[in-house]
Amino acid sequence: MSTKLFVPRDSSALSVGAEAVANAIALEAARRGEAVTIVRNGSRGMMWLEPLVEVETGDGRVGYGPVAPADVPGLFNAGFLSGGAHRLAIGQVEQHPYLAQQDRLCFARMGITDPLSLDDYRAHGGLKGLQRALSASGADAVAMVTASGLRGRGGAAFPTGIKWKTVLDTAADQKYIVCNADEGDSGTFSDRMTMEGDPFVLIEGMAIAGVVTGATRGFIYNRSEYPHAERALIAAIASAYAAGILGANVLGSGKRFDLEVRRGAGAYICGEETSLLESLEGKRGTVRFKPPVPAVSGLFGKPTVVNNVITFSSITIIFERGADFYRDYGMGRSRGTLPIQLAGNIKRGGLVEKAFGVTLRELLYDYGGGSATGRPIRAVQVGGPLGAYVPASQFDTPLDYEAFATMGAMVGHGGIVVFDDTVDMAHMARYAMEFCAIESCGKCTPCRIGSTRGVETIDKIIAGRERGAQTKLLEDLCETMLHGSLCALGGMTPFPVLSALKHFPEDFGLDRAGIAAAA
Amino acid sequence: MNAGHIEYALYRILAYCNQPSANEFTATARHPAQTIGGRNMSPHQSDLVDRAIADNIALDGAALPILHAIQDRIGHVPAAAVPKIAHALNLSRAEVHGVISFYHHFRTEPRGRHLLQVCRAEACQAMGGERLAKQVTDQLGIEFHHTTPDGAVTLEAVYCLGNCACAPAMLLDGEPHGRLDAATVEALLAEARA
Ligand SMILES: Cc1cc2nc3c(=O)[nH]c(=O)nc-3n(C[C@H](O)[C@H](O)[C@H](O)COP(=O)(O)O)c2cc1C
Ligand code: SF4
Ligand code: FES
Numbered sequence: 256m257s258t259k260l261f262v263p264r265d266s267s268a269l270s271v272g273a274e275a276v277a278n279a280i281a282l283e284a285a286r287r288g289e290a291v292t293i294v295r296n297g298s299r300g301m302m303w304l305e306p307l308v309e310v311e312t313g314d315g316r317v318g319y320g321p322v323a324p325a326d327v328p329g330l331f332n333a334g335f336l337s338g339g340a341h342r343l344a345i346g347q348v349e350q351h352p353y354l355a356q357q358d359r360l361c362f363a364r365m366g367i368t369d370p371l372s373l374d375d376y377r378a379h380g381g382l383k384g385l386q387r388a389l390s391a392s393g394a395d396a397v398a399m400v401t402a403s404g405l406r407g408r409g410g411a412a413f414p415t416g417i418k419w420k421t422v423l424d425t426a427a428d429q430k431y432i433v434c435n436a437d438e439g440d441s442g443t444f445s446d447r448m449t450m451e452g453d454p455f456v457l458i459e460g461m462a463i464a465g466v467v468t469g470a471t472r473g474f475i476y477n478r479s480e481y482p483h484a485e486r487a488l489i490a491a492i493a494s495a496y497a498a499g500i501l502g503a504n505v506l507g508s509g510k511r512f513d514l515e516v517r518r519g520a521g522a523y524i525c526g527e528e529t530s531l532l533e534s535l536e537g538k539r540g541t542v543r544f545k546p547p548v549p550a551v552s553g554l555f556g557k558p559t560v561v562n563n564v565i566t567f568s569s570i571t572i573i574f575e576r577g578a579d580f581y582r583d584y585g586m587g588r589s590r591g592t593l594p595i596q597l598a599g600n601i602k603r604g605g606l607v608e609k610a611f612g613v614t615l616r617e618l619l620y621d622y623g624g625g626s627a628t629g630r631p632i633r634a635v636q637v638g639g640p641l642g643a644y645v646p647a648s649q650f651d652t653p654l655d656y657e658a659f660a661t662m663g664a665m666v667g668h669g670g671i672v673v674f675d676d677t678v679d680m681a682h683m684a685r686y687a688m689e690f691c692a693i694e695s696c697g698k699c700t701p702c703r704i705g706s707t708r709g710v711e712t713i714d715k716i717i718a719g720r721e722r723g724a725q726t727k728l729l730e731d732l733c734e735t736m737l738h739g740s741l742c743a744l745g746g747m748t749p750f751p752v753l754s755a756l757k758h759f760p761e762d763f764g765l766d767r768a769g770i771a772a773a774a
Numbered sequence: 775m776n777a778g779h780i781e782y783a784l785y786r787i788l789a790y791c792n793q794p795s796a797n798e799f800t801a802t803a804r805h806p807a808q809t810i811g812g813r814n815m816s817p818h819q820s821d822l823v824d825r826a827i828a829d830n831i832a833l834d835g836a837a838l839p840i841l842h843a844i845q846d847r848i849g850h851v852p853a854a855a856v857p858k859i860a861h862a863l864n865l866s867r868a869e870v871h872g873v874i875s876f877y878h879h880f881r882t883e884p885r886g887r888h889l890l891q892v893c894r895a896e897a898c899q900a901m902g903g904e905r906l907a908k909q910v911t912d913q914l915g916i917e918f919h920h921t922t923p924d925g926a927v928t929l930e931a932v933y934c935l936g937n938c939a940c941a942p943a944m945l946l947d948g949e950p951h952g953r954l955d956a957a958t959v960e961a962l963l964a965e966a967r968a
Contacts, residue, residue, distance in 0.1 A: 267940050270952030302939035430816065441895035479842075479879045480891075480935050483947045517835075518842055521879035523933060537837030537863070539876035555834065597939060599900035604939030636896055639934075672897045672938065686899070690933065723822035 297452020300606030384574030404590030409563030440639025460567030638667025639682030700744025
């Protein structure tokens, strides 16, 4: 009998040699005359263990990682095909504490199934949500989204039910569903993992959005930096068409939903929804004035649902398991779960899907195991390049949209970038301004010009030229950007800058009194 | 479901598979006569542009798909392609130029045989990414957004590759590389220059 093995096809796994490991296993098995079937699964999200090889045994799936091609003969010698002991063995994968304590809803299938197998998808609960959506009225289905408490996972945390209700209630000859898969925030990869590792959960979520709101066409705007995700989506969409999940007769309902993938072109601002729509229309990705909101006048001027990849995945789960089931996770007004991404200088980086309410400290130390370098963690940036730097004194804050807003930070798309005590926070503040200057769409002056002035001002502070006056100037500049920018790129770049200044003045050559004197 | 959709979907996949691999335009780049970066295009390039337009013109919002198809097949968007694109989309040349120049991804000069995209965003910085970026510019002897004089490598900066838990990260010819250090970067550069 052939032994079933799993070697991830996820980009992160590939980046550390998964392809070579899969080849080495196939070769060694052939040489030894062992029958093996190698499934290319998604990643479990335990990135420090990649490439993580799993073997299906009588006692469940047993893991070995991180495996290098040179380890392969040794693994065969150790009898890993029947779960044999080896220094890289991690035991039963599902029992690993990193996984066992998560609340995997959106990521329930991740790493378990073959991402491109519809049979696997169905066998693991897939398509039940779409069936349910097809049997409900639009109004009832939207009420279910509202009842779930789901808020957009792309960053702004806007209630999804309200957005969908607007699109449902706006009459039009054509409506669109657009998936924001631009995932530009540094430190985030949950969208990418989903597209590569469980693309059908996204496709199903978008199809649900289509049948519920009466939109017959959908687009996935995937960033150009994700070529593997693009390939996975194209293949999955083709299978979904062939199986009648997409097309003129969605699951035999007589309803139509067409879906295609579009590629971005390396502009961070195209993650902003109106800029994304401009880009999809074939234009420069400049930000539109609101109103009208996209739900009323979006793509090609038609009512459009724009949601993040994880928002759509959550929709699939909500329709599969029910609004109450989903809403029972979480705290306060942050309902459900969030796929959190631990990144940067962290020992056990990866994906942790947890109900809202988990604290930064639990994430950084219980899951993450502290910094990768073994040095103290000095700061983390949560929510991408526009997110505040959070010092160790605030690590007990629970992950909750409101709790983060209260301390001037944001949860955003759930990325946490970890820095040890060698980080120079003045340099990070400078980088925030520089990034804004590189990525500004150019529509408003505070963002376009202010960011460049910001870089110059921070340079002067670092160089020690009129430190007090320049700090005051930087604060004024941030104030102008905060209030005078059309979108959050210009409007929130001050958050990383001011938080760095506030919590780490010594890195700018200032003492706390120096800041006070300048203010 | 109807046959049309399957056909359409298959067509999209085939269109993807038919994209030349890096090696194909490697071959073009080795023969400078065929890679004309300025005002003119070789007949072969002109033909590729026409096909890229024809393959995508029926799409709504066809501009980006057309530009991608051209860059995928030729390696860059030649200036001489702009009038053709403008004509096909019923736009002015200035508008097409405006679109091309807005996006960091599109380039109007020929690229080297290999494309190295180095992540310079925060998570990679937290793991020493900037030291590696310096190593890359030092060893290649060029700045970002430039091509080595021997035409081997074009160096681009990117801001996050979604590989932030295996930082620092880069893409070489679209393939991801992570957990990089001085030695692995050295090997990567050797591969690119070979
Ligand atoms: C500068 C900027 C960049 C953004 N980037 C992204 C992104 O990469 N992905 C995303 O889903 N949302 C991004 N957003 C948020 C979107 O504008 C929008 O809120 C989101 O697509 C709505 O979907 P959701 O409600 O499901 O989150 C960005 C916003 C701004 C201002
Ligand atoms: S804040 Fe910056 S990115 Fe946003 S609209 Fe203004 S110029 Fe464009
Ligand atoms: S920050 Fe470099 S891969 Fe995300």
